[in-house]
Amino acid sequence: MKNEKQHVALVSMLASGLLAIGKFTIGIFTGSIGLISEGIHSCSDFIATAVTWWAVRISDKPADDNHHYGHGKMESMAALFEVALLFGAAGWIAYEAIKRLMGEPHEIIAAPLVIAVLVISIVVDFFRVKALRRVAKKTGSPALEADALHFFSDMLASGVVLIGIVFVTFGFVKADAIAAIVVACFILSAAATLGKRSFDSLVDTAPAGTESKIASLLDNFPEVIAIERTRVRNAGPVLFIELTLAVSRSLPLERVSELKNQITQTLQQHLNHTEITLIAIPRSESSETIATRVRIIAANLDQAIHRLTILQLPNQLTISFDLELDAALSLKQSQGIVDNLETAIRAELGQHVEIDTHIEPIIANWLEGQDVPDNLKQEFEQALYACTADRGDNKISHVRVRETSQGVIVYFDYYLPADMCVDQVHTEVDRVERSIRSGFPHVFRVIGHAESLPLPQRQQIF
Template sequence: MQRSFIRSKQKRYIAIRNVTILSVIANLLLTIVKITFGVIGHSQALIADGIHSFSNLAIDAMVLLAAKYSLLAPDARHPYGHGRYETLVTLAAGLLLIVMAIGLFSEAYEHLIGHKASSEPTSIILIIAFTAIIIKEAIYHYTIYVANKVNSPMLIANAWHHRSDALSSSLVFISVLGSMAGYLWLDAVATIIIAIMIAYIGFEECLPAINKLIDSSIKKEKLLEIKKIVESVDGVHSMYQLRTRKMGINILIDMHIIVAPRISISEGHRISEIVRTNLLDEIEEVIDVLVHVKPKHANTSLNLPQRSEIIPNLQRQPIDNIDKIENVTLHYLENKLSLDVDLPLNIIQNNNQAQLLSQQFAKFIANEPKIQAINIYYHGTNYNSPQIFQIEELRNFIQIKD
């Protein structure tokens, strides 16, 4: 399973790298062409569009780096891997768009309010803007296709940069037509609209990235899917305190499950392992699951004594064959403490001796108000023997079975 996961990550990186390299080439050419002909053709909107393409070029570089470093395996300093490189790049890309939008808006607004003279854009601007629309829209669709295929929010964000570039080129096209018709102010208005659009996309990218960095939970639909998987496991009574967080595209989970109150630690651990394995197998994005096992009714007071206090005290009691005790299991349930004591059957010769032993244990717990009950279990030297006794005595804490 681990090898398959690594291969999947490598294929994911290759897919992101290939589509981003295509984006780099397109953005580099468009940046040069837009800014150059924006100056030559007297179009402030095309220059702004060229700066937009340049910002996309910078973001492409960050995407390539993030895709590479997020592939790194977990290490001592990064035990959960490097998935947040993608989140950081998404945040940086959004912030870069916002900063760029503020600059474009400020310059265009000053140009519009200051009534600065504008030169009429040339017809070559129309050809460049139309070509940019076709190229960017095509790259948008291809990038979205790859992003959905590899489940990359970072690549989806980058795809929307291409869509915003196509939209801004559309505004350039419209503004140039208006300017050529004598409405020279349309160039500045188009620049302002482009700036607002870029800022909006920047905020749309920043907010989810910030939520991931502050460990916001995953969507409700995915939480319900997790709950369904967990509660379908045999032995799980219920679950609570389900907490999730994102690490790039990956999901980390921790939760508490409720199990039967008197099962063994090993059975409880096995149930938790089945829960963990099922989540890892059935939800592709999940890479780590921490399951806390809690017995039903285990609302335990911290004032109850621990094993290190109980066992030495028990061993000091004047109880027959106290040194023959093979195991003591402590149960902390409903703010009460009870003990299961295992003894060999061969120490009991008759029922009277069993009753005497029960009275000695009864006297012990009478002096120990924090212990509610003791259950004594006898077994033969052959564990397959059907002979098992429980001694019943004071306050129903000791029972006997044939």
């Protein structure tokens, strides 16, 4: 892509040079001020395209330690230089044309030759504009886009001069000077358009409509609560976008990362040649429940809570929960953690909130163990069957008993009616767990996994 940009810029530069030489030579030979003005214009084109070719080569260099956003603005600098040349050329052409209109008309000879040169110029400009626009659209290059606009105006201007020469051949001698004035007007118009675009890029003016388009694309992401800041600017062919988005603080970090990737891909699909910096800031939502807010506060402080209970009294909100702490911590150390958590909750929900915290030791989550002998396992199986024998539709399956450094851990699957609610399931499983712990004091944990009836035939054990 880089070589294609440089190639089309180089071809355009060489074409400008050849056209300038041809127009100058034949304009001086024939005495056509219109063609001489076109030669001057093509000379300025040659200088402008040479600068464009140089700027395109520089802008293609990657970002470095001194240019964190790359070298893309060199293309805008080149375009601004081209504007200065265009204004100068337009002024000189207008001056000479007005002087001829006010004085004696200058005789033009060999008009057919002038017409031939202009026709060739128009054809060359047509194919040059087509090539420049194609590559400019493909690469997003403002310098090549400016060149395409420039040479499109050249093509129109040459057409005007051609019409003027035709009128001269029919005796209207001042038509050549009038055509030159029209050429100057075309040049000024192209220079004004190009100048505004280049200046906007250099002063980091946001491209029109880009911010609203970004906002429209972000409407497809319900996780985005608000767009807090949008900053957009061009640097050559690259559109730099900086977004600060408010997202729900209840989102897991993995989902936030995934969301940022999805937004980046969406913007890059709809906005060409972009580099996107996206910052996601957690924000609370009005729809958050008090329970959600308390759990988020605890998670942000890296604390694990469970059995959260919220009690709304007539004039008081009471919150209680179990807080899991390292078993080796002293009471004083634990109290510091509890105070910190309760302070954060009151800062969120109000100082009047009543908070009761029950601390529990964190159960070891990494143990080494082994299966107990079969005779001991059978004892636990019989105990499990015994404590559920009074309910003929309840089934015990997949009993596993492991010995660890903390004590024995018993696992089992407990099949219960499918329509039983969670509260009833928990009560029933907890009843069986307590029965096992009371019958076997050396048991460290009992873990019952609830399944729904009917029990598959392959798993039935009695």
